[in-house]
Amino acid sequence: VQEGETNKREEQLESQSNEPKEESLGQGQGEPQKTPGRSPALEAVQKLISLTPPSASSGTPVKMPSATPAKSMYENVCYWGWCPHERGSVGGLNTNTQSPRISQEHLQRELNKLEDLLMSQDMLHQAELEKKDSEIKRLFAKISELQAGAKALTERELRLKKEVLEKTKSRQQLSLVMEEYEKTISQLVAQKEEERKEYEVQKELLMKERDTAMQHLNNMEIAFNDVHQKYERSKTVIEGMKANEDILKKSLAEYDEAIKTANSKYESLKNHAIRQLETANQELDLIRRSHQVEQAKLKAMLKKAEVRVTSLEESLEQKSKENQELAAICDELINKVGSGAN
Numbered sequence: 001v002q003e004g005e006t007n008k009r010e011e012q013l014e015s016q017s018n019e020p021k022e023e024s025l026g027q028g029q030g031e032p033q034k035t036p037g038r039s040p041a042l043e044a045v046q047k048l049i050s051l052t053p054p055s056a057s058s059g060t061p062v063k064m065p066s067a068t069p070a071k072s073m074y075e076n077v078c079y080w081g082w083c084p085h086e087r088g089s090v091g092g093l094n095t096n097t098q099s100p101r102i103s104q105e106h107l108q109r110e111l112n113k114l115e116d117l118l119m120s121q122d123m124l125h126q127a128e129l130e131k132k133d134s135e136i137k138r139l140f141a142k143i144s145e146l147q148a149g150a151k152a153l154t155e156r157e158l159r160l161k162k163e164v165l166e167k168t169k170s171r172q173q174l175s176l177v178m179e180e181y182e183k184t185i186s187q188l189v190a191q192k193e194e195e196r197k198e199y200e201v202q203k204e205l206l207m208k209e210r211d212t213a214m215q216h217l218n219n220m221e222i223a224f225n226d227v228h229q230k231y232e233r234s235k236t237v238i239e240g241m242k243a244n245e246d247i248l249k250k251s252l253a254e255y256d257e258a259i260k261t262a263n264s265k266y267e268s269l270k271n272h273a274i275r276q277l278e279t280a281n282q283e284l285d286l287i288r289r290s291h292q293v294e295q296a297k298l299k300a301m302l303k304k305a306e307v308r309v310t311s312l313e314e315s316l317e318q319k320s321k322e323n324q325e326l327a328a329i330c331d332e333l334i335n336k337v338g339s340g341a342n
Helices: 002-030 040-050 069-079 099-219 224-341
Strands: none
Touching (some): 099 224
């Protein structure tokens, strides 16, 4: 019965000491950068148990346990005479003194309390680390989403740049068309100016001929017949000249109307082209501004996520330092208990 209970006690202690290792191995399969499996608190308790001296009152030589930490703990407890199956004996010898056993029982209770406390703190620390790891994963996923959004915006920017380039090319083509139209209008205006100059020259010539005819008419008063003949001839010439003058005036009016129509068409086309260019420039400015605003917003969100990751890393480092300080306090307590036992 004693051997069965001893084996049961050893299995319980071994399972408690191996639980952090199994949890660490299970977590390490998914992520290699998890916390170590062996708890510093359990190491401190096992170190305290290993420092417990064996009974000096026993006549038999002391055998150091070499099987498991649980068996070592159980045998060290039995060496001090407070084994639950051998009460009233120390190392196989009966004794009537109760004070050493009570002191050792008190020490064992304190050790059990310390072990439970350290195990609970270690479990809380493991849970906190898992929570921090999940938070870091979520933040990394958020960063990946933001990077994907930035990539989509970059592609959109390239597409918009391509559209702007196409619009610029179309605007250049429109400018070339306008230049050709202006050249044509300039040529028409120059041609009309030359025709007007020719009409002025012809008009001057006609005026001179008319003056000459009038002079001849005055000179014909001396001789009626000659004057009459000259008059008839001059009349015929003048009528022909007037007909030519009417034709030239009509042509001039038509040319003036054509010039006015061409000028109005030129102005309308020019205004339409200016409006189209202004609309294109406004749309381009709106697109650039919206892109800049979205890019600034995404940069701010990315910066906020980076700051949160840095804060979580600092919190994790602080928790690790607190755990190290607790392990140092346990080592100091173990040293004090060991020196008191000696």
